[in-house]
Amino acid sequence: MTHLVSPSILSADFGNLQRDIEMLNASEADWIHVDIMDGVFVPNISFGFPVAEVAKKHATKPLDVHLMIVEPDRYIKRFADAGAYGLTVQLEACPNLHRTVQFIKEAGCRAGVAINPHSPVALLDDIIADLDLVLVMSVNPGFGGQHFIENTYKKVSETRDLVAKRNSKALIEVDGGVDKSNAGKLYTAGANVLVAGSSVFASGNPSAMISTLKHA
Numbered sequence: 323m324t325h326l327v328s329p330s331i332l333s334a335d336f337g338n339l340q341r342d343i344e345m346l347n348a349s350e351a352d353w354i355h356v357d358i359m360d361g362v363f364v365p366n367i368s369f370g371f372p373v374a375e376v377a378k379k380h381a382t383k384p385l386d387v388h389l390m391i392v393e394p395d396r397y398i399k400r401f402a403d404a405g406a407y408g409l410t411v412q413l414e415a416c417p418n419l420h421r422t423v424q425f426i427k428e429a430g431c432r433a434g435v436a437i438n439p440h441s442p443v444a445l446l447d448d449i450i451a452d453l454d455l456v457l458v459m460s461v462n463p464g465f466g467g468q469h470f471i472e473n474t475y476k477k478v479s480e481t482r483d484l485v486a487k488r489n490s491k492a493l494i495e496v497d498g499g500v501d502k503s504n505a506g507k508l509y510t511a512g513a514n515v516l517v518a519g520s521s522v523f524a525s526g527n528p529s530a531m532i533s534t535l536k537h538a
């Protein structure tokens with residue numbers, strides 16, 4: 323089973339973003355997670371095209387870009403041009419999700435769909451075969467440093483079952499409050515990719531924490 327770690331630069335030091343990205347380049351991180359928040363879909367604003375472009379300039383790892391925004395179709399091409407490897411949209415923000423997923427693929431990116439803590443996994447039934455990634459949110463999106471929601475384990479194993487049932491190739495990613503206390507259990511439940519911000523950047527030794535999460 324693939325175990326990937328995608329550290330979230332939401333918790334990086336923006337006075338030293340290049341240094342933090344170079345640390346991630348040298349670490350066992352597989353991807354670099356970039357959170358885009360619009361202040362409408364979520365009650366916070368973060369990053370934009372310039373930050374994605376700076377991240378791309380310095381990163382040697384693929385950029386795993388999560389769009390917590392309304393009307394993502396309007397910006398898919400620009401984030402693809404800014405260097406996104408994967409683009410993940412929120413199911414709750416996409417009334418025409420199938421079309422949005424096709425737009426992401428046409429833009430040359432891997433297509434992901436995120437579901438909020440209240441959204442049932444069953445809503446992915448008719449789209450999961452088209453996806454490269456499902457992101458199970460383990461906090462309500464909008465902020466780093468929140469507490470992990472325990473119901474996530476059940477949702478991850480339901481997603482694993484749905485992936486198998488629909489013969490999907492989608493990876494299962496978890497984001498929010500991920501740390502060394504829940505990483506192993508998440509992998510056991512079926513997660514392949516862990517996103518972690520606070521637990522990595524506040525650990526005192528981010529590189530070692532990335533290894534701990536990867537081998538949990």
Ligand SMILES: O=C(CO)[C@H](O)[C@H](O)COP(=O)(O)O
Nearest residue numbers: 330463464466467499519520
């Ligand atoms: O963006 C988030 C929520 O919207 C995430 O929680 C963030 O990517 C990771 O932060 P942390 O590990 O501190 O929960």
